[in-house]
Amino acid sequence: MTTLPDIPLPAGIRSRYVDGINGLRMHVLEAGFETKGRPCILLLHGFPELAFSWRKVMPALAAAGYHVLAPDQRGYGRTTGWTADYDGDLAPFSLPNLVRDALALVSAFGYRQVDLAGHDFGSPVAAWCALIRPDVFRSVTLMSAPFGGAPSLPFNTVDAPAQPAAEDPVHRELAALPRPRIHYHWYYSTRGANDDMRHAPQGVHDFLRAYYHQKSADWIDNKPYPMKSWAADELAKLPTYYVMDLGETMAETVAKEMPSPAAIAANTWLPDSDLAYYSAEYRRTGFQGGLQWYRYVTSGMLNSEMQLFSGRSIDVPSCFISGKQDWGTYQRPGVFEAMQGRGCTKMLGCHLVDGGPLGAAGAARRSQPAAAEVSRRRRSGLRRRHRLVTRH
Structure with a gap:
């Protein structure tokens, strides 16, 4: 077996492997493990990220009294047991199976109930965990990607003429x-x-540098606002990392916004020494594992499978944290608003953080000031959750 290099982790975080997690050997970062009997919080990363993305949040949550678990999710990093075959079965990357991964992990650690947070593509996984198994996932913090609820089933159509499956135009x-x-x-x-990014002309390291920069509050053109509709002329207003120029690769798209050497040297929320870990991991594994999640969504499998939960909502205490400069809040028109209504029935608050790297959730999750913010919101939410529970 190839020996992988050590991970540059802050004090108080350890790296370990857990076998038998829904067919995976799961790599997990862990904090707050020294004291038994702590409540557990599970942190789910997005794309193109890793468990390492939570490294600055984990010590703050451990200091707040948590046993903190952050896995490399299926398709990512040092977790094994999945295939990167483009033509392979997408079922292992389905949302129900990703929920199984999370459930199996917390069960392996001996927890019947946990708190939960997810960022970017980890946010919908966290949302579905809370919707499907509220008995286990007793509260949820969604970051960057809001959750609008389960897809609807056709209703009251008995006497309506048959309609062909609608294609999104x-x-x-x-x-x-x-x-x-x-x-x-x-x-x-x-x-x-996958090859476009793994073999980017500028190299994986500079590709990720430009990608993370353009999606952060450091990029001055990130000035999001609610979109009016899911229509081409409206979506075309989104930044090119969301609605790309047809014919360009993602590597070509973000290369245009590569920060200057001076800006890179001055970056405190993602220094090159930390970015080097991401780039080494993605050079080793490629991106296809994470891209399978997107293929599951665009295949139509998500809507057809998750209609099983039509009409259901997240009924555990919830909160949403993003950045005022993060387009993720608004990229799907109407979802941010739906989350605060039918999506989450016990929404304790939506917090859009302003300023510097804190202004975009992806950067915020990697920054030390944001770690304190997440911990503070979490403690405040737990106190409010306690009041909700005791009131009912």
Whole structure:
């Protein structure tokens, strides 16, 4: 077995492997493990991220009294037992199976109930964990990606004429714009996306540097606002890391916004020494494991499978944290608003953090000031949850 290099972790965090997690050998970062009997919080990363993305949040949560678990999720990093075959079965990367991964992990650690937080693509996984198993996932913090609820089933259609399955026309309309575009989910679902990034002309390290920079509050053009509709002319207003120029790769897209050497040297929330771990891992594994999640979404499997929960909502105490400069809050029109209504029935608050790297959730999750913010919101939410429980 190849020996992997040590992970540059802060004091108080250890790396370990747990076998037998829904068919995986799961790599987990752990904090607050010294004292038995602590409540557990599970942290789920997004794309293109790793468990390492939570390294600055974990000590703050451990200091708040938690046993903190952050896994490399299925398809990522040092977790093994999955295949990166583009033509392989997508079922292992389905949301129900990702929920099984989370459930199996906390069960292996001996927990019947845990608190939960997810960022980016980890946010919908966390949301579905809380919706499907509220008995286990007793509270949820969603970051960057809001959750609008379960997909609806056709209703009261007995006497209506049969309708063919509707195709979303927005993708054809995006391609037909005077400046042709493609939504990044659909680009990520193409056969070439993995190689485009793994073999980026600028190298994986500089690709990730530009990608993280453009999605952070350090990029001055991140000035999000609610989108009016899911229509091509409206979606075309999104930054090119979300709605790309058709024919360009993601590596080409973000290369245009590569920060200067001076800006990189001055970066405190993601110094090159930390970025080197991400780039080494993605050079080793490629990106296809994470891209399979997007392929599951664009295949239509998500809607058809999760209609099983039509009409259900997240009924455990919930909160949402993002950045005022994070487009993730608004990239899907209406979802942020739906989350605060039918999506989450015990929404304790939505917190959009401003300023510096704190202004975008991806950067915020990697920054020390944001660690304190997440911990503070979590403690406040737990106190409010206690009041809700005792009141009922």
